[in-house]
Amino acid sequence: MTVKQKPVVVLDSVSKVYAAGIRALDDVSITIEAGELVGIVGPSGSGKSTMLNVLGTLDRPTSGKVFVNGHHVGELTDRQLSALRARTIGFVFQQFHLAPGVSALDNVADGQLYAGVTRAVRLRNAERALIRVGLGHRIGHRPHELSGGERQRVAIARAILGDPMLLLADEPTGNLDTTAGESVVALLRELHTSGTAVVVITHDHEIADSLPRQVHMRDGRMISEAAIVAAVGRGSQEVSS
Amino acid sequence: MNADRRPGGRELTPARMNLGDLIRVGSAGLRSRPTRILLSALGIAVGIAAMISVIGISSSSREDFNQQIAALGTNLLTVSPGQDLFGEEAHLPETAESMIDRIGPVESATSVGILSDTMVYRNDHVPEEKSGSIAVMRAQTGLLDTIGGTVAAGSFLTEAMQDFPAVVLGATAADRLGVGSVGPEQQVYLGEQWFTVIGILDPVPLAPEIDTAALVGWPVATDILDFDGHATTIYTRTDPDAVEAVQDVLGPTANPEAPHEVDVSRPSDALAAQHAADDTLSALLLGLGSVALLVGGIGVANTMVISVLERRGEIGLRRSLGATRGNIRNQFLAEALFLSTLGGAGGLVLGVGVTTLYSTIQGWPTLVPAWAIASGIGATLIIGALAGLYPAVRASRLAPTEALAVP
Numbered sequence: 001m002t003v004k005q006k007p008v009v010v011l012d013s014v015s016k017v018y019a020a021g022i023r024a025l026d027d028v029s030i031t032i033e034a035g036e037l038v039g040i041v042g043p044s045g046s047g048k049s050t051m052l053n054v055l056g057t058l059d060r061p062t063s064g065k066v067f068v069n070g071h072h073v074g075e076l077t078d079r080q081l082s083a084l085r086a087r088t089i090g091f092v093f094q095q096f097h098l099a100p101g102v103s104a105l106d107n108v109a110d111g112q113l114y115a116g117v118t119r120a121v122r123l124r125n126a127e128r129a130l131i132r133v134g135l136g137h138r139i140g141h142r143p144h145e146l147s148g149g150e151r152q153r154v155a156i157a158r159a160i161l162g163d164p165m166l167l168l169a170d171e172p173t174g175n176l177d178t179t180a181g182e183s184v185v186a187l188l189r190e191l192h193t194s195g196t197a198v199v200v201i202t203h204d205h206e207i208a209d210s211l212p213r214q215v216h217m218r219d220g221r222m223i224s225e226a227a228i229v230a231a232v233g234r235g236s237q238e239v240s241s
Numbered sequence: 242m243n244a245d246r247r248p249g250g251r252e253l254t255p256a257r258m259n260l261g262d263l264i265r266v267g268s269a270g271l272r273s274r275p276t277r278i279l280l281s282a283l284g285i286a287v288g289i290a291a292m293i294s295v296i297g298i299s300s301s302s303r304e305d306f307n308q309q310i311a312a313l314g315t316n317l318l319t320v321s322p323g324q325d326l327f328g329e330e331a332h333l334p335e336t337a338e339s340m341i342d343r344i345g346p347v348e349s350a351t352s353v354g355i356l357s358d359t360m361v362y363r364n365d366h367v368p369e370e371k372s373g374s375i376a377v378m379r380a381q382t383g384l385l386d387t388i389g390g391t392v393a394a395g396s397f398l399t400e401a402m403q404d405f406p407a408v409v410l411g412a413t414a415a416d417r418l419g420v421g422s423v424g425p426e427q428q429v430y431l432g433e434q435w436f437t438v439i440g441i442l443d444p445v446p447l448a449p450e451i452d453t454a455a456l457v458g459w460p461v462a463t464d465i466l467d468f469d470g471h472a473t474t475i476y477t478r479t480d481p482d483a484v485e486a487v488q489d490v491l492g493p494t495a496n497p498e499a500p501h502e503v504d505v506s507r508p509s510d511a512l513a514a515q516h517a518a519d520d521t522l523s524a525l526l527l528g529l530g531s532v533a534l535l536v537g538g539i540g541v542a543n544t545m546v547i548s549v550l551e552r553r554g555e556i557g558l559r560r561s562l563g564a565t566r567g568n569i570r571n572q573f574l575a576e577a578l579f580l581s582t583l584g585g586a587g588g589l590v591l592g593v594g595v596t597t598l599y600s601t602i603q604g605w606p607t608l609v610p611a612w613a614i615a616s617g618i619g620a621t622l623i624i625g626a627l628a629g630l631y632p633a634v635r636a637s638r639l640a641p642t643e644a645l646a647v648p
């Protein structure tokens with residue numbers, strides 16, 4: 001870390017207000033540095049997914065500023081945001097979103113479909129990515145031939161295909177049992193170690209507590225930020241109180 | 242890795258998707274739902290097949306007709322008396338035939354004359370009214386060559402036969418009189434005496450009036466039957482390159498004093514006009530075909546709308562992978578185009594097959610015009626594009642978060 005890198009994402013007093021006055025995000029400010037691993041926790045409906053979508057430029061805030069890799073999202077067109085997502089951001093969802101009937105390799109290769117990479121290169125990268133997530137032996141399997149944990153790892157392989165700076169995961173372990181969930185978290189941790197900024201929403205306190213940085217949400221507000229070195233108990237109490 | 246040093250645009254410029262990827266993405270949706278796809282492609286296929294076979298069958302029939310006309314020749318012209326200034330029936334001058342024969346490009350001229358007071362019967366018991374509308378005509382030996390007629394049985398009038406009470410019957414006339422063969426025992430009662438049937442003709446497409454005629458020789462007509470000498474129709478064959486020119490001068494040549502009292506016609510044109518009358522039926526069938534095609538197009542649109550609804554999750558995922566609105570729109574447009582092209586190709590094969598089968602059964606040559614195939618393909622693409630446009634645009638307008646929110 002000789003050179004100070006610019007933050008991957010910055011939210012600057014961001015609010016998201018839906019019709020009927022629902023404030024899904026209420027004046028949230030956060031900076032996520034390159035290579036960080038951040039957990040977002042909070043009760044259902046507290047605005048975690050909304051925040052992740054705003055971080056990933058899938059949604060625009062009602063007010064406030066969002067910067068992704070230095071670009072002011074509010075000033076970018078939909079096309080420019082698409083390009084940004086294609087090259088800089090990877091997403092993992094609770095529901096995997098794999099194409100049925102299509103091999104793991106082809107599913108993963110789609111991760112760079114919109115990044116201007118030839119199919120041959122995409123397939124080569126996909127094979128490497130599948131090996132990286134520990135599925136080198138499942139390359140030709142179709143989603144219904146894979147376990148839930150394996151499916152989520154295929155989805156992660158797809159998300160990291162283009163080596164994005166930022167990986168956003170919305171409850172990636174939500175549909176998995178403990179063991180499978182642990183393997184997915186281990187994988188996210190490994191990506192973080194190799195330099196990717198990872199933001200993960202989780203309901204699992206054990207997982208959350210193991211992450212180096214946690215963001216606690218309630219009613220659209222960030223109620224506390226706890227680094228793992230700070231008192232973990234205090235953060236948990238605030239969530240449950 | 243200094244982000245500022247990068248060409249500022251690259252990170253923010255969407256990559257162009259190459260054609261291979263577009264085809265792969267557009268056809269992926271088809272492969273995953275084969276039954277539904279086949280059924281909605283079938284709608285288009287039925288429409289295209291209906292249109293192609295209507296056009297194909299009518300052009301095959303026309304081709305057959307044209308070949309027949311070409312075999313008969315389009316250079317036959319007929320001259321007959323019209324009406325005079327007072328609406329009375331006019332006569333052709335007796336010199337008409339020889340004058341016409343002298344026109345340069347005229348290759349042959351021959352006349353018939355109706356003996357309007359003479360009737361023909363199977364026997365002498367038939368009451369007068371039942372003459373069966375058969376015209377007795379005097380004919381010349383060269384008639385068949387000029388009008389392109391052939392004998393079905395026996396022979397035509399010859400120089401040697403002309404003086405005898407011999408008759409040649411047109412195809413319909415023979416039928417009405419119940420004469421099926423020729424020979425000395427085949428007698429018909431013509432005028433006031435028995436005539437021997439020496440020949441029966443095949444139908445003559447260019448001169449259908451001959452089909453209902455009983456033809457007798459010139460000398461017999463004047464000697465026995467009181468023929469007045471006026472020709473009622475003069476048939477001419479002309480140099481094929483000069484037909485129009487000859488047509489223009491036939492009237493003045495036949496009757497220099499009263500050219501407007503002469504009717505000149507070209508039987509092949511009359512046949513063609515008759516044939517063209519079938520076009521209304523073709524137009525009707527074509528209309529039905531296009532309705533089928535329209536319904537097929539609606540089917541494709543319907544399939545696409547459902548497909549977009551069902552695949553919102555996929556759309557959201559693709560947006561998260563960096564697809565632009567244009568990428569999404571093109572994907573569904575391509576899918577609709579593939580779908581309708583699939584139907585169109587099936588329809589073409591089916592339509593050509595039906596045309597071949599039908600025209601083979603009819604003994605026609607098979608002819609599916611290239612323009613019909615081209616417009617079939619064109620219609621398919623237009624329908625695919627129209628049917629796909631609305632669903633594709635709807636898919637592309639879907640907000641990513643809304644698309645991803647689908648369970």
Ligand SMILES: Nc1ncnc2c1ncn2[C@@H]1O[C@H](COP(=O)(O)OP(=O)(O)OP(=O)(O)O)[C@@H](O)[C@H]1O
Nearest residue numbers: 018019022023024043044045046047048049050051
């Ligand atoms: N499209 C929308 N229109 C209106 N309200 C919305 C919309 N999306 C989310 N909300 C509301 O915004 C709030 C935050 O929703 P969000 O999905 O961010 O919650 P969450 O923290 O992810 O919850 P969960 O843990 O259950 O996934 C909720 O109250 C929700 O009802």
Ligand SMILES: [Mg+2]
Nearest residue numbers: 048049050170
């Ligand atoms: Mg959520």
